[in-house]
Amino acid sequence: MNKNRFDLTGRVALVTGASSGLGEHFAQVLAEAGAKVVVAARRVDRLRQLADRIKSAGGDAATVEMDVTEHDSVKAAFEEAGRFFGTIDVLINNAGVARSMLFAKTQEEDWDYVVDTNLKAAWRVARAFVEQLSVAGRPGSIVNISSILGIGVGYGESLYATSKAGLIQLTRHMALELMRNNIRVNALCPGYIETELNSGYFQSERGQAYLKNSIPSKKLGSVEDLSGALLLLASDAGAFITGVALPVDGGHLLHSL
Secondary structure: OOOOOOOOOOOEEEEEOOOOHHHHHHHHHHHHOOOEEEEEEOOHHHHHHHHHHHHHOOOEEEEEEOOOOOHHHHHHHHHHHHHHHOOOOEEEEOOOOOOOEOHHHOOHHHHHHHHHHHHHHHHHHHHHHHHHHHHHOOOEEEEEEOOHHHOOOOOOEHHHHHHHHHHHHHHHHHHHHHHHHOEEEEEEEEOOEOOOOOHHHHHOHHHHHHHHHHOOOOOOEOHHHHHHHHHHHHOHHHOOOOOOEEEEOOOHHHOOO
């Protein structure tokens, strides 16, 4: 019996949207757990800095340029990743965007920007991942990064919430169909986590008011709060878990009516 079922030694993981924020953190967590990590995004300079940090810490990492909204870019990135480490075993489908605005003010270009990146591109990357696993005849794990806004609602977040809810439903259907191929598919649904992108807002008067009035715990999570859940879904520790949407939100969804 493996005493450390969270151990990813011998696995190869690919993280999309790894140039900043959650993706950057996830890549480091996977590397610390023993995986060889391929970090993918459009900002290659940031990726190289991340790969250097992983290597300096004793891990193994490679970088690939990937625009998740372009079929040819995704295909080329998987081919390049394969040349580095071989077949990818774990996919962290993390790349995403947000555009907060009231529904009545949204335009078709806003819908296309958010939904094409958060939902269609996640499908595109997962499809490429499953294809290379099928060719190799190997099992694997997909962790789609959704959000608690894919489960609940948030004022002014109709596009983002819809894209993340769609990603949860896609996760369930993928899990149902791919379990026969020994491929697990789950969604990680973070609550409000402090990152470089939102720290300014949550330090503002408006952000502090939101924390006080809308989040039951009255605090933000940190990226480290997601580490255990990520490893559970990615590793053999979660070998009997598939098709779930796991909220990691400090109880935010328990807000009393």
